[in-house]
Amino acid sequence: MKACSSVVIPPLGKFPLQCVCAAVMASVSEFYAGKCVLITGATGFMGKVLVEKLLRSCPEVKALYLLIRTKQGQSSQQRIHTMLQSKLFDRLREENPDFHKRIIPVSSELTQPGLALSDEDVQTLTQSVHIIFHCAATIRFDEPLKHALQLNVIATQQLLCLAQQMQQLHAFIHISTAYANCNRRHIDEVIYPPPVEPGKLIHSLEWMDDAIVHDLTPRLIGDWPNTYTYTKALAECVVQQESGKLNIGIIRPSIVGASWQEPFPGWIDNFNGPSGVFIAAGKGILRTMRASNDAVADLIPVDVVINLTLAAGWYTAVHRPKSAMVYNCTTGGINPFHWGEIEHHVMLTFKRNPLEQAFRRPNANITSNYLIYQYWILVSHKFPALLYDLFLRLSGQKPQMMRIFNRLHKAIGLLEYFSSQDWEWNSDNMNMLMNQLSTEDRKVFNFDVRQLNWPEYIESYCIGTKKYVLNEDMADIPAARQHLRKLRNIRYTFNTVLLVFIWRVFIARSQMARNIWYFVVSLCFKFLSYFRASSTLTK
Ligand SMILES: CCCCCCCCCCCCCCCCCCCC(=O)SCCNC(=O)CCNC(=O)[C@H](O)C(C)(C)COP(=O)(O)OP(=O)(O)OC[C@H]1O[C@@H](n2cnc3c(N)ncnc32)[C@H](O)[C@@H]1OP(=O)(O)O
Numbered sequence: 321m322k323a324c325s326s327v328v329i330p331p332l333g334k335f336p337l338q339c340v341c342a343a344v345m346a347s348v349s350e351f352y353a354g355k356c357v358l359i360t361g362a363t364g365f366m367g368k369v370l371v372e373k374l375l376r377s378c379p380e381v382k383a384l385y386l387l388i389r390t391k392q393g394q395s396s397q398q399r400i401h402t403m404l405q406s407k408l409f410d411r412l413r414e415e416n417p418d419f420h421k422r423i424i425p426v427s428s429e430l431t432q433p434g435l436a437l438s439d440e441d442v443q444t445l446t447q448s449v450h451i452i453f454h455c456a457a458t459i460r461f462d463e464p465l466k467h468a469l470q471l472n473v474i475a476t477q478q479l480l481c482l483a484q485q486m487q488q489l490h491a492f493i494h495i496s497t498a499y500a501n502c503n504r505r506h507i508d509e510v511i512y513p514p515p516v517e518p519g520k521l522i523h524s525l526e527w528m529d530d531a532i533v534h535d536l537t538p539r540l541i542g543d544w545p546n547t548y549t550y551t552k553a554l555a556e557c558v559v560q561q562e563s564g565k566l567n568i569g570i571i572r573p574s575i576v577g578a579s580w581q582e583p584f585p586g587w588i589d590n591f592n593g594p595s596g597v598f599i600a601a602g603k604g605i606l607r608t609m610r611a612s613n614d615a616v617a618d619l620i621p622v623d624v625v626i627n628l629t630l631a632a633g634w635y636t637a638v639h640r641p642k643s644a645m646v647y648n649c650t651t652g653g654i655n656p657f658h659w660g661e662i663e664h665h666v667m668l669t670f671k672r673n674p675l676e677q678a679f680r681r682p683n684a685n686i687t688s689n690y691l692i693y694q695y696w697i698l699v700s701h702k703f704p705a706l707l708y709d710l711f712l713r714l715s716g717q718k719p720q721m722m723r724i725f726n727r728l729h730k731a732i733g734l735l736e737y738f739s740s741q742d743w744e745w746n747s748d749n750m751n752m753l754m755n756q757l758s759t760e761d762r763k764v765f766n767f768d769v770r771q772l773n774w775p776e777y778i779e780s781y782c783i784g785t786k787k788y789v790l791n792e793d794m795a796d797i798p799a800a801r802q803h804l805r806k807l808r809n810i811r812y813t814f815n816t817v818l819l820v821f822i823w824r825v826f827i828a829r830s831q832m833a834r835n836i837w838y839f840v841v842s843l844c845f846k847f848l849s850y851f852r853a854s855s856t857l858t859k
């Protein structure tokens with residue numbers, strides 16, 4: 321395989337047969353040896369895990385070109401430097417302290433013409449890149465359509481254009497989402513016809529101002545719940561249209577969660593998808609959410625997605641399928657787990673391992689009933705928020721709880737589409753790929769979700785949010801438990817005071833309530849005097 325990458329490789333589709341055979345024999349990590357890999361979205365959640373795994377499990381990889389934009393005054397070099405300091409890279413740093421030498425940051429703003437690459441960078445990339453992993457995207461559900469289109473579709477188109485010029489390219493792997501076709505109930509591993517011809521939409525939106533696009537968005541996206549899934553569907557179509565002679569693989573992960581095993585269990589670094597929900601529930605802020613207990617929670621650990629992605633890179637380059645191969649990377653059809661079960665295990669974990677400075681004791685329930693949901697929103701979210709804000713006002717502080725709840729309601733409102741329904745994904749290509757791997761590769765690049773123990777995974781996911789998202793120390797758990805006990809006592813006191821108050825108001829206004837009250841009190845007295853008399857007699 322090394323010989324393959326050291327010779328000048330002819331244009332795509334024209335590999336000498338012996339080279340392909342050598343590649344067929346190679347293991348996944350051998351395949352990546354000597355290869356130059358281009359990655360977009362490397363600073364994102366999945367991109368980071370991809371960079372880490374590639375460098376750790378394929379130590380002979382030649383170079384990783386990471387397309388990174390400048391952000392908040394930091395250059396791409398500075399951003400990479402900061403990223404590599406993070407805990408995610410601890411294991412790699414220990415195993416191979418020089419790993420950073422293989423990383424080459426390339427300044428690139430994907431929404432700009434030509435991806436804002438310098439001529440020099442274009443030349444380097446077109447001459448040296450062997451494999452592309454395109455992870456960058458906007459994953460916000462509320463992204464204005466024009467921006468989502470710009471990044472998720474037009475940037476993909478531009479990257480494909482660049483890929484066409486690459487002289488040594490073996491594979492182009494595009495990261496899509498299992499929900500790109502969420503307007504369907506059963507989703508096969510095929511690229512479905514787009515809701516609209518992407519080129520036409522791009523041209524139409526070009527002349528419209530943002531206000532018109534905003535007004536038209538619901539009509540345009542139709543059955544899709546948001547601009548994210550809609551533009552990801554269009555991106556798949558663009559990948560197919562622009563693939564030319566490229567060898568293409570499309571990975572469609574479902575809801576990507578914390579790592580299962582690698583580089584260590586429970587690694588997660590953001591509030592997206594379920595993570596924010598788990599944290600809000602653990603902090604005692606979120607008490608209810610619209611979700612179906614019996615719907616399959618199609619979570620997939622990030623390390624599983626990345627292992628499959630790397631294996632797909634190998635397979636695509638080696639077998640060069642004639643048309644783009646789609647891999648639905650999901651768990652529901654193989655090892656299903658439901659939102660009701662997730663709720664149970666999340667609550668159990670946060671009761672045993674509480675988060676610090678919780679607002680209330682964690683106690684959240686999911687419901688699919690709209691009226692019950694609205695009732696709990698009022699009683700368990702809005703009412704305590706109002707009370708707390710009143711307390712803040714009275715103590716001279718700025719009220720903030722209602723604002724937090726409004727944001728939370730917006731976020732869970734955007735998620736409920738996904739937590740209230742079931743989808744069925746065919747995952748034959750995932751199984752096929754697993755069968756293509758050697759026994760050793762199946763261990764190193766494990767994506768066999770049949771082995772996933774859900775209760776253990778959810779526990780380590782929740783603990784991961786505590787350790788890596790909130791940066792809380794596990795040693796401080798006793799103090800967090802003490803805080804929960806304090807909250808419980810506050811609640812008991814509050815409930816007692818409230819009950820007495822309500823009762824006082826009630827008996828002040830109703831004769832019947834007063835009669836009941838006197839009857840109960842006299843009954844208590846009678847019982848007490850009987851008890852006293854009988855105890856004196858026995859003496
Ligand atoms: C009841 C308990 C038991 C639980 C059982 C039931 C759980 C049900 C969970 C259902 C989850 C379903 C998830 C389905 C998702 C499937 C979609 C397909 C998968 C994909 O392909 S892509 C990944 C999905 N994408 C997302 O998840 C992005 C969604 N997020 C957004 O669109 C926006 O963030 C949102 C929600 C519109 C909010 O926007 P905004 O108000 O502008 O806030 P910011 O995002 O800018 O964040 C500002 C700031 O706040 C932090 N933040 C964000 N969310 C939270 C949170 N929940 N709690 C606390 N803090 C949060 C964020 O990190 C920012 O901080 P900075 O420091 O960076 O400013």
Ligand SMILES: NC(=O)C1=CN([C@@H]2O[C@H](COP(=O)(O)OP(=O)(O)OC[C@H]3O[C@@H](n4cnc5c(N)ncnc54)[C@H](OP(=O)(O)O)[C@@H]3O)[C@@H](O)[C@H]2O)C=CC1
Nearest residue numbers: 361362363364365366429430431455456457497573575576
């Ligand atoms: N997370 C999930 O649950 C799922 C994700 N996916 C897909 O996986 C891929 C990665 O998702 P994830 O890692 O979660 O997303 P993140 O939001 O964590 O990362 C997005 C990445 O894209 C980069 N990016 C965004 N805009 C630009 C730009 N204009 N120019 C250059 N780079 C840019 C970001 O860079 P920067 O740091 O500069 O912002 C970041 O590196 C996406 O394609 C997504 O659709 C699919 C299914 C589920």
